[in-house]
Amino acid sequence: MKSNHRIFGRxxxxxxxxxxxxxVPALLAAVLQxxxxxxxxxxxxxxxxxxxxxxxxxxPVLYVDARPPEAFARRHIPGALSLPESQWEALLPGVIRTWxxxxxxxxxxxxxxxxxxxxxxxxxxxxxxxDQVFVLQGxxxxxxxxxxx
Amino acid sequence: xARSPATLIAGAVRLAVAAVFVAAGALKAHDxxxxxTAVDHYHLLPYPAAAALALYLPWLEMMCGAGVLWAxxxxxxxxxxxxxxxxxxxxxxxxWWRRLDIACGCFGAGAGSRPxxxxxxxxxxALAAACAVLLGRELRVGAPPxxxxx
Numbered sequence: 001m002k003s004n005h006r007i008f009g010r011x012x013x014x015x016x017x018x019x020x021x022x023x024v025p026a027l028l029a030a031v032l033q034x035x036x037x038x039x040x041x042x043x044x045x046x047x048x049x050x051x052x053x054x055x056x057x058x059x060p061v062l063y064v065d066a067r068p069p070e071a072f073a074r075r076h077i078p079g080a081l082s083l084p085e086s087q088w089e090a091l092l093p094g095v096i097r098t099w100x101x102x103x104x105x106x107x108x109x110x111x112x113x114x115x116x117x118x119x120x121x122x123x124x125x126x127x128x129x130x131d132q133v134f135v136l137q138g139x140x141x142x143x144x145x146x147x148x149x
Numbered sequence: 150x151a152r153s154p155a156t157l158i159a160g161a162v163r164l165a166v167a168a169v170f171v172a173a174g175a176l177k178a179h180d181x182x183x184x185x186t187a188v189d190h191y192h193l194l195p196y197p198a199a200a201a202l203a204l205y206l207p208w209l210e211m212m213c214g215a216g217v218l219w220a221x222x223x224x225x226x227x228x229x230x231x232x233x234x235x236x237x238x239x240x241x242x243x244x245w246w247r248r249l250d251i252a253c254g255c256f257g258a259g260a261g262s263r264p265x266x267x268x269x270x271x272x273x274x275a276l277a278a279a280c281a282v283l284l285g286r287e288l289r290v291g292a293p294p295x296x297x298x299x
Contacts, residue, residue: 007224007288010225011224011225011228013225014216014221014222014223014224014225014226015228015229016225017222017225018209018212018213018216018222018226018229019209019229021212022205022208022209022211022212023205023208025178026204026205026209029178029181029204029208030204033181033204035179035180035181035182035183036181036182036204037181037184037185037186037199037200037204038182038200039197039200040196040197041189041196044182044185044186044189044196044200045189085252109250110250111250113248113249113250113251114250115186115187115250115251115252116250116251118190119183119186119187119252122182122183122186126182
């Protein structure tokens with residue numbers, strides 16, 4: 001019984017040491033790490049736009065498909081470029097070549113439950129410094145449903 | 150002095166567990182903004198909490214990974230890693246259950262999908278099992294007084 005108490009106490013002390021020790025570099029990272037996260041979603045994520053909004057835009061729009069390559073190969077928004085995160089390095093140069101200053105970028109994945117479009121949009125904003133990057137609300141499904149049958 | 154096969158196996162498992170957690174922590178600590186986005190995609194926490202977790206969790210994983218290799222911190226490190234694995238497993242299972250099509254975020258930014266979440270869950274449960282076995286052995290064999298003054 002006494003031994004159990006000792007082991008429990010030792011585990012608790014060691015855990016506390018580790019929990020506190022991890023706090024120090026985490027606090028430093030919060031201040032010094034160049035890739036530290038923003039504290040609000042609005043700052044951290046790309047804004048979402050609905051398909052009717054995008055359809056009403058004047059000016060060039062570049063569609064970026066964040067779905068897996070097989071899904072892109074089956075069907076995609078006409079003119080869209082494939083850029084899944086799994087092939088980021090290989091396909092990013094194609095997006096850079098196609099994008100022109102002033103051109104808005106709309107990224108989509110399958111539907112509202114997928115996170116790929118937001119991840120790709122955030123990386124485009126951060127790594128290429130493009131401000132006008134948006135995520136299509138409802139993704140591919142929303143676009144497909146909006147098309148005349 | 151010859152070591153028993155059980156001791157050698159336990160040493161190898163400890164090394165593997167430590168390597169996985171140190172690597173996973175380092176990859177996430179390299180880009181906490183991307184990890185915060187990955188955590189946010191689980192829709193389990195408000196965004197500021199996801200951002201705070203993204204800054205803290207990678208370092209905790211690295212500390213615990215390293216702690217597994219140090220006898221004076223091993224008991225605490227294994228307890229925490231077991232808890233972390235349980236937390237990751239619940240998050241992954243809930244994402245899969247809610248049909249979220251997201252990346253695990255377990256090793257930093259990267260592509261992911263709903264089917265891959267199941268594999269991530271299996272890997273997490275295997276890690277939890279390894280931690281549990283090591284913890285059981287630690288409790289049986291005993292450990293030296295800890296580095297925290299015990």
